[in-house]
Amino acid sequence: MLPVAQLFARDVPLLRAPEDTDADLLQVLWCAFDHPDHPRTATYWRSSPAISNSLSNPPDPDALQFPGYLPEPCLLIPEEVTEYPNPLELSTEDQQQLKDAARWRQAGPGWDDAYAAAADEFYRNQLSTSPGWKIGGWTRWSLTDPMPRRCSTCGSDMYPLLTIASLEWGSATTSWIPIEDQATAAPSPYSRPSNPTLLDLARGYDLQLHMCPVSAEHPHLELIQ
Structure with missing residues (x-):
């Protein structure tokens, strides 16, 4: 091991x-x-505290x-x-809202407009x-x-x-x-x-x-x- x-x-x-x-x-x-x-x-x-002896370097594996x-x-x-949770763990309603780029733009300056065509990917990559x-x-x-x-x-x-x-x-x-x-x-x-x-x-x-x-x-x- x-x-x-x-x-x-x-x-x-x-x-x-x-x-x-x-x-x-x-x-x-x-x-x-x-x-x-x-x-x-x-x-x-x-x-x-119960550990008295330890190895400074792990042994090399045989194979x-x-x-x-x-x-x-x-x-x-x-x-x-x-x-935050993976999108698959969210409700269907929440998953649909994640696809709304307009909602993300209203959320603040953290939004990246490069995700406008697939807004839910912004959540997946940046927050989830x-x-x-x-x-x-x-x-x-x-x-x-x-x-x-x-x-x-x-x-x-x-x-x-x-x-x-x-x-x-x-x-x-x-x-x-x-x-x-x-x-x-x-x-x-x-x-x-x-x-x-x-x-x-x-x-x-x-x-x-x-x-x-x-x-x-x-x-x-x-x-x-």
């Missing part, structure tokens, strides 16, 4: 542990082979199915943002489901329509825990680039700023882990979108 993410509650206030644990540390690992169509993940909730399954080590700098790695937030429905996500053990509604993203932003979502990174966000032949982890999941999609709120022992859910 390869280490994928290590998150402390002190650094990520929105990190939510299940009710049956007082853990303050989440560790996510995965197998670097498809099971059946993406890496199989494992989540571990731990108490950081990989794809190079894009080996994360490049990165130091995370969490930033809290506001995002922020791109990149994230804790919590809304689900990025793209390959499927919204579906129930319930714990297979107790039937509780599961919550989005962690999104592992192939890219931090795309050509249509550059407005989400942090201001301090915008000057260096343009790709070059030698680097790809939008992909610091060098991951490539299901040819550019994201893997979102959902957790049961009741128990850390209940199986989590993996969702590719």
Whole structure:
């Protein structure tokens, strides 16, 4: 199993542990082979004061199915943002209103008139489901329509825990680039700023882990979108 993410509650206030644990540390690992169509993940909730020994560098894997399954080590700098549900999770009436460019123009200077022919895409790209790695937030429905996500053990509604993203932003979502990174966000032949982890999941999609709120022992859910 390869280490994928290590998150402390002190650094990520929105990190939510299940009710049956007082853990303050989440560790996510995965197998670097498809099971059946993406890496199989494992989540571990731990108490950081109880950890006495740690590795300074993770061991190299013996084998990989794809190079894009080996994360490049990165130091995370969490930033809290506001995002809104995917349009597919909105009512039919709200979805129709999102297509009305006149309403958007009345909303204020944030509107981009380049979206006039498809006003709902402005909402999808600029306001809904922020791109990149994230804790919590809304689900990025793209390959499927919204579906129930319930714990297979107790039937509780599961919550989005962690999104592992192939890219931090795309050509249509550059407005989400942090201001301090915008000057260096343009790709070059030698680097790809939008992909610091060098991951490539299901040819550019994201893997979102959902957790049961009741128990850390209940199986989590993996969702590719």
